[in-house]
Amino acid sequence: MKIGELSRRTGIPTRMLRYYEEQDLLHPERAENGYRRYDASALYRVQQIRGLLDSGLTTEIIRRILPFLTEPDEIHVHPECLTPDTAALLQGEADRIQQRIDCLARNRDAILACLSAVRPGTAPPSGQV
Known part of the structure; x- marks a missing residue:
C-alpha cells in the first residue's frame, strides 16, 4: 500500500509516517517511481510505534526494542541482544x-x-x- 493508504488505515498523518522512517522505525520499500510501498505488517508496526510513543518512550528506545516486538503482546528478546x-x-x-x-x-x-x-x-x- 502507498503512504496515503497507510495513513488512512492507521489515522497517522503521512508527515508522521515519514518521520518514523527518518527515525529508522519504519522501512518501506520503494517502487520504481520512488513511491513508498508498505506491506500489511506496517499497519501493526505503526500501531506499535504510536503506542510506544504515547507511553512516553523516545524514538531511540523504540528503535532499540522494536525488532523484538514481532507480534501483539509478544516480545522475543535473545539474551545476547539485551x-x-x-x-x-x-x-x-x-x-x-x-x-x-x-x-x-x-x-x-x-x-x-x-x-x-x-x-x-x-x-x-x-x-x-
Whole structure:
C-alpha cells in the first residue's frame, strides 16, 4: 500500500509516517517511481510505534526494542541482544512510566473526590473516605 493508504488505515498523518522512517522505525520499500510501498505488517508496526510513543518512550528506545516486538503482546528478546546499557535504559524508562502512572492515579483520585463532594451519590475513589 502507498503512504496515503497507510495513513488512512492507521489515522497517522503521512508527515508522521515519514518521520518514523527518518527515525529508522519504519522501512518501506520503494517502487520504481520512488513511491513508498508498505506491506500489511506496517499497519501493526505503526500501531506499535504510536503506542510506544504515547507511553512516553523516545524514538531511540523504540528503535532499540522494536525488532523484538514481532507480534501483539509478544516480545522475543535473545539474551545476547539485551546489553547492560539497553537493560539500564529500559529499567529507567519502566521506572519513569510507573511514576507517571502513579501521578495519573493520584490526579484521577483527586478529580473523583472533587466530584463526589459536589455530586451526591458519586462514590469517592477507592481507598479514600
